[in-house]
Amino acid sequence: MTKTRSGFISIVGKPNVGKSTLLNRLVGTKLAAVSDKPQMTRQVIRGILTEPRGQIVFLDAPGFHKPKDSLGRLMAKEAAQALLDADLYFFMVEPKLPSDSDAEWVRLVEENAGFKDRSDTSKKKKPIFCLINKVDAVSKPTLLPVLEAYQALCNFDELIPISSLKGEQTDVLLEKSFEYLPEGEHYFPDDITSDQAERFLAAECIREKVFRFTGAEVPYSTAVQIESFKEDGQLLRIDAVIFVERDSQKAILIGAKGSKMKQLGTAARIALEEFCGRKVFLKLWVKTLKNWKQDEGKLKQIGFS
Secondary structure (H helix, E strand, O other), X not given: XXXXXXXXXXXXXXXXXXXXXXXXXXXXXXXXXXXXXXXXXXXXXXXXXEEOOEEEEEEEOOXXXXXXXXXXXXXXXXXXXXXXXXXXXXXXXXXXXOOHHHHHHHHHHHHHOOOOOOOOHHHOOOOEEEEEOOHHHOOHXXXXXXXXXXXXHOOOOEEEEOEOOOOEXXXXXXXXXXXXXXXXXXXXXXXXXXXXXXXXXXXXXXXXXXXXXXXXXOHHHOXXXXXXXEEEOOEEEEEEEEEEOOHHHHHHHHOHHHHHHHHHHHXXXXXXXXXXXXXXXXXXXEEEOOOHHHOXXXXXXXXXX
């Protein structure tokens, strides 16, 4: 009888390298909000893939960055926890030569993997994969020096060029991942793709639309809280509040005669219906909560811990 493998894999890297897109691709459904704007992910998103080979729990962590406010410090804490919880690490980068900050973040992952002495690879307790993402956007000749530079930066267990958007090499990535994970029983039921509440995933869906339909500083000054989440027969009724830091941002988010709010509300409702598999009645409000990103008490008030 073939033994199955199971474990936790942390997907880490700098903002906007494609971590959430990869999570959605590997799990096979949209769990994490994605945007071409950086720092979309604020809290760890857990996605679960179950196959005959075993079960993988992916941890999509906030991007590595230097915190500038209370929200940033909480995001850094989430990323650090994802490192501690992992059996294997996906260190994701773009197809560019590594910078000094890339080297710094590699060291952080190495330390959490138990790799204290870089001269003795036998001390590395947890495997690290380096994933060069977005290879569909570059030519192969330009990719080779990038691969060589990252391999020189760290003795990665695997160095895999991928495209999380197009799905290139993700089958190879999964095959290698199962090879490195320990044998063991499944952590979660086989029929779920996330253990996080639908309320949380609904809030992420709404926040993604804020990122999509607004620009400048507005997306980074917003947070979404689900006020009510009720099943009414085949209908799902969701009431949500979008918090902003300033009244001027509230005006932008609402738009002329409510046009912007109607636009993102319609897009969010359609996405929620696709995810939940039923009709959704969505009501949105916008409220100003001044300087909520700077205040730990206000962060807890709107659902950050």
